[in-house]
Amino acid sequence: MKNLLIATLSLALALTLLVHWLHLKEPAGGSAREAGGEHSDLVQVWVDELIGSPEESYYYELADLWNQTHPGVKVKMTVMAHSGYESKLRIALASGQPPDVCLGGLESLENLRYTGKAEDLAVTIPEEFFPRSRVKELGPVVETLILRDGRPTTFPVYRYSYGGFILANRAMLLEAGCDDEEIRRNGWTFEQFRDACRKMTRDTNGDGTPDIWAFGAALVHLNQLFLHEFGPAVWGKEVHRRSLMAWDQAKQRWDVHSALTEEQIRIVFALFDDLINEDKVWNPAYFGMNWNEINEELIGKRRLAMAFGEMPWVPKTRLDMWDLEEKQGVVHENPRPDLTVVWMPTLKAGDRPVPRSGLYGFNVMRQTPYKGDEHTHNAIRVALFITHPVHLVRSQFRRFRHLPADPVRFSRMFPEMVDPEDKWVRFYEEVFNSDIPLAEPPLGSETPDLENYLKLRVEFTRWMEKSGITYLQEVIFRRMTPEEGARKFMEDLRALPRSVYSAP
Structure with missing residues (x-):
């Protein structure tokens, strides 16, 4: 009996060691067959998102949809928190084992590549998947942002212009004698801005302390x-x-x-x-507040007239969020606000601030050693699938969102989401396509x-x-x-x- 027990334990130990050895021999992420049964290839996709958000659920559902309709290729979707995504991606790139498809990976790769810490792992997108004619249709700014050595390397998700804008309570701005449309057309100076701020800051109850402040951050x-x-x-x-x-x-x-x-x-x-x-x-009490608290002062409590405004159509996104909250049963203490956006002030009359225009999307990466042309082809197919306008609808329900990468196709399919005739959509497009912002190509x-x-x-x-x-x-x-x-x-x-x- 004792010999039988020893033999059984020895066999179990041997099997454990064998399984462990086989696991070590497998590539990171496990085998495609293990991950998907009948699937013959495994494509790993990394995304950074707010954990627990609808966007996280969306990406997992999108992977499930692919796996149900493409039996030859399994997508393994990994959604990570914003805080740790960049560092994990850099480690993966430096080791030569990045995911096959990743959100916003090109800049990280370029930084590592030109400091000698990574090979050039970015895959250029073949003409059949992203024709140059399509790139040109997206406009010269996108063409500048998307081409690397003359060929696209990014499947775009959205375009953005960021910096140089103020979100304002329009009624308070008008009461101070400022026309928001005039400021969007011609800008305003530091002195005009300071004068408006002095008029907006008011003590409404006579206790000697302002109840409404002009600017906060x-x-x-x-x-x-x-x-x-x-x-x-x-x-x-x-x-x-x-x-x-x-x-x-x-x-x-x-x-x-x-x-x-x-x-x-x-x-x-x-x-x-x-x-x-x-x-x-500018109330010093705002120094210790977070971004949401400051926006609540402006949008909800109406104790703040202006804050820096992120992007050109920020009134639209904030009011959409207000309406969504009311549909969900949130009771606001004040009526729906009248919000507007104006340029940040400049030193000289006629000048403009300097927003940055950019493009965010998915990149396809190869690994070391190379997994082969067929695998790369499958990864490109997955990236194209994820970034098709039909699958980007979710991005237009976000609180913090930007212009669709392909406005013509998107608005044709979903005009109720991004109406090209909407006042704020037009302003955003005008800013993005103007020569005011900086639009830098990949390094x-x-x-x-x-x-x-x-x-x-x-x-x-x-x-x-x-x-x-x-x-x-x-x-x-x-x-x-x-x-x-x-x-x-x-x-x-x-x-x-x-x-x-x-x-x-």
Whole structure:
């Protein structure tokens, strides 16, 4: 009996080791047959979404639909939280084992590729799946954004323009003597903006403290406001293009843009100081609020007149959300708001802020070692399926949404979702297709000294978050003058390129 027990345990141990060895020999993600029974190929798709949201359910349902209708190819859908997606994707790319299809993977790949940490794993899309004639139909801005070495590498999901806009209570804006349509046509200056803010900030009950404030944002928004909202309205598009840096042809290196001056930084710092400390139109109580709380102050409670507005059609998305909440039984304390969007102010009359236009979509990646042309072909088919306009309907139910990638096809099928004649849709399209925003192609070999540029960009981002923005905070809290803050900011900024080029 004892010998039988020993023999049984020995056999179980041997089988366990064999199963473990076979598991190690399998590629990451398991075999296609194990994942899907009759399926002969497995395509892995990664998406970043809000866990527990309708969008997460949507992507899993979409994978189920593919698997029910394409028996030869199994899709394994993985939805990850926004917070961890980028780091996991970078690790997968650096190891040569990225997912076959991923949302927004090209920029991560380019950063790794040109710093020597990853191979070029991006798959260009064949003509049969994305004809150049279709690319041209999407317009010159999309063509600029989507082509890499002359060929598309992204199946687009949506287009966007972000930065340079204010979401405002239209009634309060009109009461201050400002015409929102006029501001959208011609813009407005810092002085006009400050004058309107002073008129909007009011003490309605006579207790000596304002009940309605003109403008609000939290401390965590200072970086966004400085670098992408108020700042570019002073130093302009070319300085903004490469995050205050430019290629110095004489020095043959990247350096602080020669057109950026200490005086420009002082002007922007002084604007924050004026709004908060001189004019007292920006309530310091907003410093500790999150984004949703600030929007509730503006949209729900009506104690705030203006906040930075994300995108050109933000009134539409916010009012759609309001209507949806009422259908779901939410009782609002105030009637439906009259919302509008206007440009951020600029230093000079006639200027505009500098939004960034971009395109977000799915990329197809190959692995090392290469899985073969048939597998890549299947991955491309899956990406095309996911991004067909029929399957992008869900994206237009999001609270935070942008223009469809293919507006003609989409609006023809779903005019009730994105009406091309809608006032805010027209404005968004006008902005996106104008020469006002920055629209940058994917990074490539034409960028000089790309490796050091990418290092400098990383160092700049870290420095702004840890040190650069603290000079603005010191000005806001009156521990520095705008002049002192601007001087120290520029001293540190000029040291960044030197530190990158002197590093071993």
